[in-house]
Amino acid sequence: MRKWMVLSIGTVLFATAGAVYGAPEDDSAASLASNSTTLPNNYPFSNESGRASSFSTQGDIEKTGAFFEKLGNNDRTCETCHTPSDGWGLSTRTIRDAFRRTGGVDPLFEFDGHNCPEDDLSTVDARRAASSLMLSKALLRFAKALPETREYDIIAADGLKCTTSDLNQLFYVYRKTLAATNFQNVSSVLWDGRGGNGQTGLRQVANGAVFQHSERVGGDIREDQKDHIVNLGNSLSSAQSWDVSAKSLSAQGALGGAVNLSTLPTSGPPGFTIYNAWSSLYGEDATTQARRSIARGQAIFNTRTFAGGQTCTTCHNSQNFGNNLNGAFFATGVASKENRARELPLYTVANRSTGAIVKVTDLGRGIESGKWEDIGKFKPPMLRSLASRPPYFHDGSAATLSDVVSFYNRRFSIGLSYQDGQDLANFLKAL
Ligand code: HEC
Ligand code: HEC
Structure with a gap:
C-alpha cells in the first residue's frame, strides 16, 4: 500500500491510505505554506465546520503542469479560481482575503472578476465597488x-x-465557480451544460476556460495540456473528513471523507449511504448526538417527499456524489x-x-x-466537499448550507421542523 505524508505543525506523520492515523481524521491543526509547490496527498484544509481534504489516486500533487500554469494573457491559472483549499472551487473567504492582501489587484479580480468590463479600477475603493459581486457572492x-x-x-x-x-x-x-474535482461520474459540464457531457465535455472546458478567464488569444492549448488538466480532475476525490461536532467522519462504520469517496462505487440507486452506520448509534454524549443528527439528515435527503412525491434525490440522483447522472436541468x-x-x-x-x-x-x-x-x-451540481466552498447555488445566493436548506424548505413547502432543518444542514456539512 502506498505511503503518504502529512505535515502538521512540527510533526511528520506517516499513514497508509486505507487506515489513516493523524490528520485529517484527528483533531490536530496543520498548515501549508501558500507558496508550497507540493500538495501532500489528503492534506487537511480547515473550513467553518471542520476539515476537508482531497485524495489523489496519483499521490502527492506537484503543482506543475497546465492546471497550475499561466496559459493566457493575464496572471491567472486554473488554480486561481479552482483552489485546493476550497475543494477546488472558490469561497468568499478566499476572495475576501485576496482582496485585503492585495488591495484588489490579485489575479482573481482581473477581467471577469469585475461586475462590468468598463468599471473604474483606479483606487482601492473603486476596485472594491467593481468587484462587489465577487466579494459578496463569489460571482464571475x-x-x-x-x-x-x-x-x-x-x-x-x-x-x-x-x-x-x-x-x-x-x-x-x-x-x-464549480468544483474541479470528483469527476468520477461527471455528466453535464458547466451550470447550463454548455460545456458538453462527461469526459469529452471536461476536455472541451479545459481548453475553453483559458479563453473564458485567462484572455488567451490564438490557438487552443496543446493536447498534452488538456490531458494534464482532465487527469488531475479525474484523479481527485474531495470530501469533508472531520467535523467540529461529529469528529472523524469515517469513524464507527461511516464512510465519509476523501479516501472512502475514492473507493465508493460510481453507480447504484439514488441517495447517500455513507452515514447508514450512524443511524443506530447509542449514547448521549455530544459526538454521538452529532453523528445521529448527520444520519437523520441523510435519511431526510434520501426519503422526505415534497412537491408531488419528489425527494432531494429525484434531481441529485448520483449515489453518494449528488450530481445528476442523466445530465438533466431543473x-x-x-x-x-x-x-x-x-x-x-x-x-x-x-x-x-x-x-x-x-x-x-x-x-x-x-x-x-x-x-x-x-x-x-441549471444542472444539479455534485454535492461533496460543500463546506469548503461557500456560498451556494449558481448565483451565490445561499451564504451557508443552512440557507440552502431554508431556501428548499420555502420553495417546495417541505415542512421541515427546526430539528429536521438542523439535521439536513449537518448532513450537507459532512459531505
Ligand atoms: C476566473 C475564475 C476561473 C478560472 C481562472 C477558471 N475557472 Fe473554471 N469555472 C469558473 C466558473 C465561474 C465556472 C462555472 C461557470 C458556468 O458554469 O457557467 C467554472 C467551471 C469549470 C468547470 C465545470 C465543472 C462542472 O462541474 O461542470 C471546469 C471543468 C473548469 N471550470 C475547469 C477550469 C480549468 C481547467 C481552468 C484553467 C484552464 C479554469 N477552470 C479556470 C471559474 C474559473
Ligand atoms: C427539482 C430538482 C431539485 C431538487 C428536488 C433538489 N435540488 Fe438541489 N439543486 C438542484 C439544482 C438545479 C441546483 C443548482 C441550482 C442553481 O444554482 O440555480 C441545486 C443545487 C443544490 C445545492 C448547491 C450546491 C452548490 O454547489 O452550490 C445544494 C447544497 C442542494 N441543491 C441540496 C439539495 C437538497 C438538500 C435538496 C432536498 C431538500 C435538494 N437539493 C433538492 C436541483 C434540485
Missing part, C-alpha cells in the same frame, strides 16, 4: 448572446449596470425574481409566440437551447 461575469433560433426575446433589463446596445446580442450573467427557482439579490440584473423575457412573460436573473440552460421551457434551468 459572463457575457452572453442569445442563439438566432429561439422561442423568446429579452425585452428589458432592470438593474443591469454594464453597457449594451442590443440585449439579445449582449447581456451579462454572474455565476459561481428550474428550482434560484434564478427567479423572488430570489433575486438586488445587485443582480433582472431580465424580462417574452415568449415570441404566446407573448407570455417571465422575469429571471439568469436564463440558464435557455441561453444554450433557445427554448422557452429551459429558461432558468
Whole structure:
C-alpha cells in the first residue's frame, strides 16, 4: 500500500491510505505554506465546520503542469479560481482575503472578476465597488448572446449596470465557480451544460476556460495540456473528513471523507449511504448526538417527499456524489425574481409566440437551447466537499448550507421542523 505524508505543525506523520492515523481524521491543526509547490496527498484544509481534504489516486500533487500554469494573457491559472483549499472551487473567504492582501489587484479580480468590463479600477475603493459581486457572492461575469433560433426575446433589463446596445446580442450573467474535482461520474459540464457531457465535455472546458478567464488569444492549448488538466480532475476525490461536532467522519462504520469517496462505487440507486452506520448509534454524549443528527439528515435527503412525491434525490440522483447522472436541468427557482439579490440584473423575457412573460436573473440552460421551457434551468451540481466552498447555488445566493436548506424548505413547502432543518444542514456539512 502506498505511503503518504502529512505535515502538521512540527510533526511528520506517516499513514497508509486505507487506515489513516493523524490528520485529517484527528483533531490536530496543520498548515501549508501558500507558496508550497507540493500538495501532500489528503492534506487537511480547515473550513467553518471542520476539515476537508482531497485524495489523489496519483499521490502527492506537484503543482506543475497546465492546471497550475499561466496559459493566457493575464496572471491567472486554473488554480486561481479552482483552489485546493476550497475543494477546488472558490469561497468568499478566499476572495475576501485576496482582496485585503492585495488591495484588489490579485489575479482573481482581473477581467471577469469585475461586475462590468468598463468599471473604474483606479483606487482601492473603486476596485472594491467593481468587484462587489465577487466579494459578496463569489460571482464571475459572463457575457452572453442569445442563439438566432429561439422561442423568446429579452425585452428589458432592470438593474443591469454594464453597457449594451442590443440585449439579445449582449447581456451579462454572474455565476459561481464549480468544483474541479470528483469527476468520477461527471455528466453535464458547466451550470447550463454548455460545456458538453462527461469526459469529452471536461476536455472541451479545459481548453475553453483559458479563453473564458485567462484572455488567451490564438490557438487552443496543446493536447498534452488538456490531458494534464482532465487527469488531475479525474484523479481527485474531495470530501469533508472531520467535523467540529461529529469528529472523524469515517469513524464507527461511516464512510465519509476523501479516501472512502475514492473507493465508493460510481453507480447504484439514488441517495447517500455513507452515514447508514450512524443511524443506530447509542449514547448521549455530544459526538454521538452529532453523528445521529448527520444520519437523520441523510435519511431526510434520501426519503422526505415534497412537491408531488419528489425527494432531494429525484434531481441529485448520483449515489453518494449528488450530481445528476442523466445530465438533466431543473428550474428550482434560484434564478427567479423572488430570489433575486438586488445587485443582480433582472431580465424580462417574452415568449415570441404566446407573448407570455417571465422575469429571471439568469436564463440558464435557455441561453444554450433557445427554448422557452429551459429558461432558468441549471444542472444539479455534485454535492461533496460543500463546506469548503461557500456560498451556494449558481448565483451565490445561499451564504451557508443552512440557507440552502431554508431556501428548499420555502420553495417546495417541505415542512421541515427546526430539528429536521438542523439535521439536513449537518448532513450537507459532512459531505
Ligand atoms: C476566473 C475564475 C476561473 C478560472 C481562472 C477558471 N475557472 Fe473554471 N469555472 C469558473 C466558473 C465561474 C465556472 C462555472 C461557470 C458556468 O458554469 O457557467 C467554472 C467551471 C469549470 C468547470 C465545470 C465543472 C462542472 O462541474 O461542470 C471546469 C471543468 C473548469 N471550470 C475547469 C477550469 C480549468 C481547467 C481552468 C484553467 C484552464 C479554469 N477552470 C479556470 C471559474 C474559473
Ligand atoms: C427539482 C430538482 C431539485 C431538487 C428536488 C433538489 N435540488 Fe438541489 N439543486 C438542484 C439544482 C438545479 C441546483 C443548482 C441550482 C442553481 O444554482 O440555480 C441545486 C443545487 C443544490 C445545492 C448547491 C450546491 C452548490 O454547489 O452550490 C445544494 C447544497 C442542494 N441543491 C441540496 C439539495 C437538497 C438538500 C435538496 C432536498 C431538500 C435538494 N437539493 C433538492 C436541483 C434540485
